[in-house]
Each structure stands twice: as structure tokens, then as C-alpha cells.
Amino acid sequence: xxxxxxxxxxxxxxxxxxxxxxxxxxxxxxxxxxxxxxxxxxxxxxxxxxxxxxxxxxxxxxxxxxxxxxxxxxxxxxxxxxxxxxxxxxxxxxxxxxxxxxxxxxxxxxxxxxxxxxxxxxxxxxxxxxxxxxxxxxxxxxxxxxxxxxxxxxxxxxxxxxxxxxxxxxxxxxxxxxxxxxxxxxxxxxxxxxxxxxxxxxxxxxxxxxxxxxxxxxxxxxxxxxxxxxxxxxxxxxxxxxxxxxxxxxxxxxxxxxxxxxxxxxxxxxxxxxxxxxxxxxxxxxxxxxxxxxxxxxxxxxxxxxxxxxxxxxxxxxxxxxxxxxxxxxxxxxxxxxxxxxxxxxxxxxxxxxxxxxxxxxxxxxxxxxxxxxxxxxxxxxxxxxxxxxxxxxxxxxxxxxxxxxxxxxxxxxxxxxxxxxxxxxxxxxxxxxxxxxxxxxxxxxxxxxxxxxxxxxxxxxxxxxxxxxxxxxxxxxxxxxxxxxxxxxxxxxxxxxxxxxxxxxxxxxxxxxxxxxxx
Ligand SMILES: C[S@@+](CC[C@H](N)C(=O)[O-])C[C@H]1O[C@@H](n2cnc3c(N)ncnc32)[C@H](O)[C@@H]1O
Numbered sequence: 001x002x003x004x005x006x007x008x009x010x011x012x013x014x015x016x017x018x019x020x021x022x023x024x025x026x027x028x029x030x031x032x033x034x035x036x037x038x039x040x041x042x043x044x045x046x047x048x049x050x051x052x053x054x055x056x057x058x059x060x061x062x063x064x065x066x067x068x069x070x071x072x073x074x075x076x077x078x079x080x081x082x083x084x085x086x087x088x089x090x091x092x093x094x095x096x097x098x099x100x101x102x103x104x105x106x107x108x109x110x111x112x113x114x115x116x117x118x119x120x121x122x123x124x125x126x127x128x129x130x131x132x133x134x135x136x137x138x139x140x141x142x143x144x145x146x147x148x149x150x151x152x153x154x155x156x157x158x159x160x161x162x163x164x165x166x167x168x169x170x171x172x173x174x175x176x177x178x179x180x181x182x183x184x185x186x187x188x189x190x191x192x193x194x195x196x197x198x199x200x201x202x203x204x205x206x207x208x209x210x211x212x213x214x215x216x217x218x219x220x221x222x223x224x225x226x227x228x229x230x231x232x233x234x235x236x237x238x239x240x241x242x243x244x245x246x247x248x249x250x251x252x253x254x255x256x257x258x259x260x261x262x263x264x265x266x267x268x269x270x271x272x273x274x275x276x277x278x279x280x281x282x283x284x285x286x287x288x289x290x291x292x293x294x295x296x297x298x299x300x301x302x303x304x305x306x307x308x309x310x311x312x313x314x315x316x317x318x319x320x321x322x323x324x325x326x327x328x329x330x331x332x333x334x335x336x337x338x339x340x341x342x343x344x345x346x347x348x349x350x351x352x353x354x355x356x357x358x359x360x361x362x363x364x365x366x367x368x369x370x371x372x373x374x375x376x377x378x379x380x381x382x383x384x385x386x387x388x389x390x391x392x393x394x395x396x397x398x399x400x401x402x403x404x405x406x407x408x409x410x411x412x413x414x415x416x417x418x419x420x421x422x423x424x425x426x427x428x429x430x431x432x433x434x435x436x437x438x439x440x441x442x443x444x445x446x447x448x449x450x451x452x453x454x455x456x457x458x459x460x461x462x463x464x465x466x467x468x469x470x471x472x473x474x475x476x477x478x479x480x481x482x483x484x485x486x487x488x489x490x491x492x493x494x495x496x497x498x499x500x501x502x503x504x505x506x507x508x509x510x511x512x513x514x515x516x517x518x519x520x
Contacts, residue, residue, distance in 0.1 A: 458490060
């Protein structure tokens with residue numbers, strides 16, 4: 001825990017202090033800088049709370065922010081740095097209507113408009129536009145969530161909510177709804193006494209502003225040329241021509257995975273792994289991703305007929321969560337979420353300049369390597385295939401070379417058919433020897449470059465193809481692997497190989513129970 005909550009009686013903080021003294025376990029030896037491997041999902045929120053920056057929760061209903069300090073004094077609580085407020089500021093109440101058939105008129109009176117939502121927490125948006133969320137006790141033990149729609153219908157699961165949004169032609173997206181009773185859509189984390197505060201490090205480039213606080217010392221926010229799209233630098237031929245993509249012609253928001261050509265690419269890529277059963281449900285589930293898919297996700301793209309409500313467009317959406325950059329005690333800057341995040345939620349991508357092997361060596365030697373992230377999708381794919389395959393390379397593909405200027409290079413099809421002894425060499429051959437690229441976000445990047453490492457992370461990484469099907473250039477995307485409570489630091493597993501750089505030792509300060517004590 002970076003910053004304790006100052007509550008002497010706080011069980012979370014005192015348990016973390018005990019954990020600090022735990023002895024080291026075996027060091028983690030993994031090849032690459034990020035892990036696509038299927039991780040055990042952290043189900044226990046209690047466990048999560050002890051292993052990350054969790055804050056003491058004070059729920060003060062209907063209390064304007066200014067009054068909270070008074071409340072704290074009255075209760076004789078030492079003033080904490082953190083508060084989590086529940087502000088039930090619901091603008092429109094559902095209308096009670098007689099039994100009816102839902103249609104457009106059920107929701108259009110709420111005047112939902114995406115542009116009005118930038119300052120709202122994503123999961124609170126429906127509550128501002130006519131929906132109500134109820135939590136009920138089932139048999140006194142289990143809790144269940146029900147949404148009351150603007151026309152008074154009660155909905156208890158995500159499938160029915162999707163149907164409702166479709167029938168009423170709502171412009172809301174399904175990721176604005178969540179049926180997990182551990183999630184509080186109105187929970188909001190506030191850092192009360194910053195030494196330094198900045199409104200928005202993206203300077204308006206992100207849909208949501210990203211504040212920056214320093215409660216440790218007087219250091220100003222880090223200097224960064226904030227960008228929201230990756231940039232290929234000289235000598236990197238990132239071909240974004242639409243001829244290199246194939247798309248779908250779905251008109252059902254790509255709900256039927258069996259009919260969506262893009263969804264089928266994701267399913268086919270995975271089923272090219274021998275001995276793996278074809279999983280017709282693979283990919284996003286109502287825009288959430290619960291485990292990493294090492295063979296990649298192929299999202300709908302510019303050439304598709306579907307629109308932005310499509311269920312297979314997730315990492316291409318703009319930032320929808322409230323994130324905050326904050327100064328940590330020992331890890332430099334880090335990122336926390338200001339609202340509760342459900343499991344499987346897309347957070348953001350890792351954005352920076354794309355460098356080739358030559359540039360990356362130069363960059364690493366001269367300016368350090370802490371913001372370099374390898375685009376190693378092909379390596380990961382190879383690891384999976386090589387585990388199973390000792391087959392001969394089909395002669396018809398033996399001499400296939402990727403053509404940078406023609407649409408004939410359907411890399412995915414080629415990869416799917418590929419059964420060869422030396423996978424890596426052949427891929428290299430296919431791409432004319434250029435298959436290794438790295439993202440560098442030292443000088444230009446987005447909020448993703450500030451996520452710190454944890455030996456017990458709450459995020460996982462997924463390679464997603466959006467603007468090209470060139471397998472060397474996936475988007476590196478972060479998803480939550482458990483429920484993340486407001487105020488928690490967002491972390492992922494860098495999976496560095498400890499000892500891989502002789503003479504270089506970097507201590508790990510993630511302070512999770514599972515901490516291996518070393519980053520490198
Ligand atoms: C990609 S940057 C993360 C953002 C960085 N903290 C900053 O201030 O810009 C990676 C660097 O952060 C630091 N870092 C990240 N996780 C850490 C951890 N668990 N323990 C110690 N240092 C960490 C290390 O210096 C590492 O090289």
C-alpha cells in the first residue's frame with residue numbers, strides 16, 4: 001500500500017503492514033514484458049482490497065462535498081486523505097406505465113446524449129437518464145441487481161438489457177450497465193489534500209479528463225506529449241489501407257457471433273491451435289472480456305457495416321473511465337480509478353511511438369527502457385503453436401511472402417493454415433525479415449504508460465486487431481481481471497525476466513502478498 005488511509009483502526013492498512021514483512025517467494029521467470037496467459041481470475045474482492053491501494057470507505061448520502069469535513073470533525077475521525085462519496089444525484093426518475101410493448105418512445109423522452117456524459121461515471125449514466133438500479137436481498141444472503149427502465153420495466157440480466165436497448169433503439173451502450181451487486185455505480189474517490197493538482201493531463205484529448213495529484217511532495221506532473229493514437233516512426237511501414245482489412249455486414253450490432261465475419265476471425269484464429277475445440281462464444285461478452293485470448297481479438301473495423309453500438313467494438317472506443325495519475329511513494333507515478341470498475345472492463349490501450357529493432361536498441365541504450373513494450377503477439381502465438389506442432393510446412397505456402405503493397409497478404413488466413421517446424425523463421429520470412437516492433441511511450445504516450453507492475457495485478461493485457469490485420473501491429477489493450485474498487489491503483493504484470501539484464505537489479509514495491517521482491 002502506497003499511502004495508508006490514516007485510520008488507526010483500518011483493518012486493511014494494518015493487514016498490509018503485516019504483509020510487508022512476509023518473506024520472498026520464488027522469483028518469476030517469464031520471457032516477455034507482458035503476459036497474455038490465462039490468469040486465474042481473482043474472485044475475492046476482499047483479497048483484492050488487501051493487495052492494492054484500498055481506502056477507507058465513508059458513505060455519506062446526500063451530503064454536499066463541502067459538508068464532509070464537518071461530518072468528520074463531528075465524528076472525531078482523523079481527517080483522511082481519501083473519501084468515497086455516494087452522491088445519488090438522479091435527474092430523471094422512471095415513469096410508471098401500464099403493461100405495454102416497449103418501443104422508441106419508452107426512452108426518447110430522457111434525451112440521452114453521449115456528449116452530455118463526459119463528467120459522469122460510466123455506470124452512473126443510466127441513472128441520470130431515467131433508469132433506476134435496485135439491489136435486493138435474495139433469501140437474506142445473496143444480493144441481486146435489478147434495473148428499472150425509463151418506462152418502468154424491471155430487468156434482471158444483461159441479455160434482457162441488451163434486448164431492451166435494441167427494441168427501444170437506445171443510443172446507450174451495454175457497458176453502461178452492470179449486474180454485479182459488489183459494484184456501486186455512484187462510488188467516487190476523491191483525494192482531499194493534494195500538494196499539487198492538475199485538471200487534465202490529456203489537455204482535452206481524451207473524452208474523459210485525467211486529473212493528476214501529488215500528495216507526497218511538490219513535484220509537478222510528469223512531462224509527456226500526450227497522444228491518443230499510436231504513431232509509426234520512420235522506417236516502420238504500418239499500412240492502414242482498408243484493403244488490408246476484411247469486415248462484416250451485420251445489422252444486429254454483431255450479436256450473432258456465427259454471422260459476424262470479424263467475430264469469426266477471432267474464433268478461427270483460436271481454433272488454429274491444434275487440439276483446441278472451436279469455441280463459438282469466444283471473444284467479448286457484452287463488451288466485457290473475462291480472460292485473455294492469446295490468439296488475438298479481431299474487432300469490427302472501418303470496412304464493416306455495423307455502427308458504434310456494435311458488441312465487437314471495444315478497445316476502439318474513447319476513454320470512458322475516470323482515471324487519476326498520482327504520485328506513489330516508491331514507484332514514481334501510478335494510476336488509480338476514481339469509480340468502481342466491473343470485472344472484464346476495457347480500461348485503455350498502451351499508446352506510443354512504434355519503433356523497429358534498430359531504433360529500439362538505440363532508444364534503450366541512450367534513453368532507458370522503462371517505457372518500451374514489445375509487440376510480441378507473434379511470439380506468443382508461436383509459443384502456443386509450438387507446444388503442439390511438429391508438422392511440415394505446407395509446400396503451397398512455403399515461399400509465400402507478405403506483400404506490403406497488395407491486398408493479397410491475408411496474414412490471418414496464412415497464419416491459421418500454418419503448420420510448420422520453425423514458426424518464427426517462417427513468420428520473419430513472410431514479413432520480409434521485419435517482424436519485431438516495440439512501442440515506446442517515453443516522450444509521447446497516453447495514460448497506459450503510467451500503469452505500474454504488480455505481482456498480483458488487477459489488469460491483464462490483450463492483443464486486439466482494429467485498424468490492420470497485419471499481425472505485427474495489434475493494439476495492446478488493458479482489461480480489468482477482477483472487480484476494482486474506486487481509489488485502487490491499476491496494475492499489470494510486466495512479466496520481466498528477473499536477471500535477464502546482467503548487472504541490473506530493480507526492486508519491486510508492489511507490496512502484494514505474492515510480491516517476488518524484484519522487477520528485474
Ligand atoms: C512504465 S513505467 C510506469 C510508470 C512510472 N512509475 C512513472 O513514474 O512514469 C515503469 C517504471 O515504473 C517503475 N515501477 C513500476 N512498477 C514498479 C514496482 N512494482 N516496483 C518498483 N518500481 C516500479 C519502475 O521504475 C519501472 O521501470
